[in-house]
Amino acid sequence: MxxxxxxxxxxxxxxxxxxxxxxxxxxxxxxxxxxxxxxxxxxSHAGFEIDxxxxxxxxxxxxxxxxxxxxxxxxxxxxxxxxxxxxxxxxxxxxxxxxxxxxxxxxxxxxxxxxxxxxxxxxxxxxxxxxxxxxxxxxxxGTDFVQRYREEERRAREAAASADAPAPDAPADASPADAPADPHAHTAxxxxxxxxxxxxxxxxxxxxxxxxxxxxxxxxxxxxxxxxxxxxxxxxxxxxxPRISIVIQAGGESRRMGQSKATVPFAGRPLICRLIERLSPVADELIITTNEHDRLGFLAEAYPDLDIKLVGDAFDFRGALPGLYTALTAARNPYVAVVACDMVFASAALVVAESLVMVDTGADVVVPVNKHGFEPFHALYRRSGCLPAVRRALDRGDRRAQSLLEDPEVHVEEFSQKRVLEAEPHGGCFINANTPDELKRIEDSYLEE
Missing domain, CATH: 3.40.50.300 (P-loop containing nucleotide triphosphate hydrolases)
Structure with missing residues (x-):
């Protein structure tokens, strides 16, 4: 867990x-x-025993x-x-x-x-x-209702008692029961x-x-x-x-990597396997967007209990926003976490922390932000609030993920670096590998831990 x-x-x-x-x-x-x-x-009692x-x-x-x-x-x-x-x-x-x-x-x-x-x-x-x-x-x-109205009643009783006060020659042995209640006495x-x-x-x-x-x-x-x-x-x-669909964007052939990032070896196994195993524990639905269905067909046999869904791109042109549109349209759940497949240290804990902020704030996007800016590919999206905005941006020819975050109709909640580290103390959530050399350095560092 x-x-x-x-x-x-x-x-x-x-x-x-x-x-x-x-x-x-x-x-x-x-x-x-x-x-x-x-x-x-x-x-409420000290010293209970179950042993x-x-x-x-x-x-x-x-x-x-x-x-x-x-x-x-x-x-x-x-x-x-x-x-x-x-x-x-x-x-x-x-x-x-x-x-x-x-x-x-x-x-x-x-x-x-x-x-x-x-x-x-x-x-x-x-x-x-x-x-x-x-x-x-x-x-x-949050007002102390009982105490306030108890005080009002006490003052009313005192006023009434003062108005009906007995004559000065009242008998000295009058019953204590006739005396007014002690205003300082502890009561229920x-x-x-x-x-x-x-x-x-x-x-x-x-x-x-x-x-x-x-x-x-x-x-x-x-x-x-x-x-x-x-x-x-x-x-x-x-x-x-909330129910979360996690979408791992695997795409296809990467020119800078020289082969598919999803199947490039990392610590002796396809990199996509690492992402699946890190994120699936908090995924109510796991989707991989890819144009290499045949090459990733082995995942169904490798993870028979996860019911992984492979989905092709919704558009025949590339871009961050078309990829996000594919993720949002493929997801069945209201919250959609989108992660790039080369984020070697992608964090399930961060996804859940983002979801709790989304519940608390009602945001449409909860996006990590650091000195480099926004990290839209380890962010959480509310499907109902984001899908129309993404569609509008695509219709006007915009393919940048930033355009969604700039949309005035989209409620964006920034997730600070401090909060990222509270959720994932090991950090490194946004490290990605674009070239074989970068991947090798990350792998060497990982194996040395």
């Missing part, structure tokens, strides 16, 4: 809101749709091992001692390669949160009423104040009318408790790692 970050969302709510039931149904639904789902459960006395793994730990892995065919568990409590972000970073990680709890993690509120839970009803009151008052999502509302919807709330799941009304006013989607399919669809659209 490629070591790329997993997108994550948190399902939060108060005690007895039904978080675990919702998460169980949501995971089953997402898995049923073909996604790889990880999960995290926040346990019991008498078990061999327990004996390993008791002997002083700080980390123990229990493995058998099809399963593995890791038990590790840590100081204090790990941040949720650290836990999610330790779970790479999932289409999505669903977290139960960790309200303050900073993750996008799905708030669940159930009418059968009095605490949820109180929160929903306070949330609606705040929404009607034009307060921003204090606990609720730390469990309110906030600026990270991206959806509400509820059967409480006030919560639904508040969600509408806050412009947050609301789902019924039993609308798990609707919630899963929302996550697919906004948070699940």
């Amino acid at each position: 490629v070591n790329v970050p997993s997108p994550a969302v948190a399902v939060v709510g108060r005690h007895n809101s039904g978080k675990t039931t919702l998460i169980e149904q949501l995971i089953a639904c997402l898995v049923g749709r073909g996604h790889d789902v990880g999960s995290v459960k926040h346990h 019991y006395p008498g078990k061999d793994s327990y004996r390993h730990r008791a002997a002083g091992a700080s980390e123990t892995v229990i493995a058998c065919p099809g399963q593995m568990a890791r038990i590790k001692s840590v100081e204090g409590e790990l941040e949720c972000s650290e836990i999610v970073r330790s779970m790479p390669g999932h289409d999505i990680v669903v977290v139960e709890g960790y309200r303050k993690s900073g993750l996008p949160t799905i708030e669940i509120m159930r009418s059968g839970n009095p605490a949820d009803v109180n929160v929903a009423e306070a949330m609606l009151k705040a929404a009607r008052a034009g307060e921003p999502l 509302e204090d606990d609720l104040a730390h469990k309110m919807p906030d600026a990270n709330t991206v959806a509400v799941v509820t059967d409480i009318p006030e919560a639904r009304q508040a969600a509408v006013l806050f412009n947050v989607p609301a789902f019924d408790l039993d609308d798990v399919e609707g919630l899963a669809g929302f996550l697919e659209e906004h948070y699940v790692r």
Whole structure:
């Protein structure tokens, strides 16, 4: 599995809101749709045990091992001692390669949160009423609703008590129950104040009318408790790692290389094999654009599980933009990563990092940029936003990839060198070989590592 970050969302709510039931149904639904789902459960009590006395793994730990892995065919568990409590972000970073990680709890993690509120839970009803009151008052999502309105109610009670104050000769043995409540006393509302919807709330799941009304006013989607399919669809659209078609542009005979770049030997094997093996782990569809179908026919036998599609050029003239048009028209998925076949260190991790930026920003193109300019042949393209723009440019006779990035109707998100190195610390993603000498130098460097 490629070591790329997993997108994550948190399902939060108060005690007895039904978080675990919702998460169980949501995971089953997402898995049923073909996604790889990880999960995290926040346990509020220290010292929970999954490793019991008498078990061999327990004996390993008791002997002083700080980390123990229990493995058998099809399963593995890791038990590790840590100081204090790990941040949720650290836990999610330790779970790479999932289409999505669903977290139960960790309200303050900073993750996008799905708030669940159930009418059968009095605490949820109180929160929903306070949330609606705040929404009607034009307060921003994230206001400490409960504390604010609790303070208002306290002031109202004090004003009423002052107006109805007993005469000075009231009996000294008046019942303490008649005394006003201590405004500083800790109440259940204090606990609720730390469990309110906030600026990270991206959806509400509820059967409480006030919560639904508040969600509408806050412009947050609301789902019924039993609308798990609707919630899963929302996550697919906004948070699940999107389906990606990866297109390796192999072309054909290269004049400077003196032969096909796809089949030129690299470390004893055709160069195209290296690209396939580096990129296929994150490809929901793998396409190779080539005019040498016969010479690359061996790939179907070499990689029978990948269902590699060989596609010829859509036009009989060369150019970066015609090649991009071929890639976009051949792809079935909404996101299309385009990589040149001579990029020896092409990175699956970079493709996924670009896809997460595209989800977050709504961009049509996420393109790496460095001191040399844009790198359009290790960029990610939104098929629906780019295909019409490419067609327009071709119709006016432009064959440059740069023309797509200059189109005012195309939302281009630059992916800085710093972010490239965060995704792929080894770097070298854009190194390409145009001549036998260049390829030899890259190969020698690679074999020396």
